[in-house]
Amino acid sequence: QKARDAFATISKSCVRTIEADVMPSFLRSAQYAYVLSLKAKEARILTMGELKAVRVLAQGRYGQILEVIKRDCGRKYCLKVFEKTKLKKELGEEAWVEKMVMQRDLLRSLYHPRITNLSYCFHTAT
Structure with a gap:
């Protein structure tokens, strides 16, 4: 149980770090914009x-x-x-x-x- 609790604490810490330090720059990146444009095309019906x-x-x-x-x-x-x-x-x-x-x-x-x-x-x- 202690090991599981320690993992949960570390996991939460990692998620907070990613959300604070990594996600903002990723959401502004050209790569993310490209993925969003591909997803938008996926939803469209070709004519x-x-x-x-x-x-x-x-x-x-x-x-x-x-x-x-x-x-x-x-x-x-x-x-x-x-x-x-x-x-x-x-x-x-x-x-x-x-x-x-x-x-x-x-x-x-x-x-x-x-x-x-x-x-x-x-x-x-x-």
């Missing part, structure tokens, strides 16, 4: 206006795969575009949504260096 289409990589039954560039950082991505009208017509009004959610969830759960991994997922009216 088509933030992507620039470069070329069509493949054409499929329900749409296309495009090479796109994200405008804010210049990073290249593959964009899988589905035509909702074709999906609804062939799969039915509700089944197409289930198929898209299942595909999204599957891609979200995978990570492999040789597979194109899911980075973003969004939909538009069409």
Whole structure:
């Protein structure tokens, strides 16, 4: 019990020191501002206006795969575009949504260096 009490006292002292001496400068740092900007981007939903289409990589039954560039950082991505009208017509009004959610969830759960991994997922009216 004495050892546990001693640890609790030391722990509280360490936390007070960090809060008084380290945190104020960290909260003003460029690194913290950068982390906050990344967290803010995480919460935003990507839109088509933030992507620039470069070329069509493949054409499929329900749409296309495009090479796109994200405008804010210049990073290249593959964009899988589905035509909702074709999906609804062939799969039915509700089944197409289930198929898209299942595909999204599957891609979200995978990570492999040789597979194109899911980075973003969004939909538009069409």
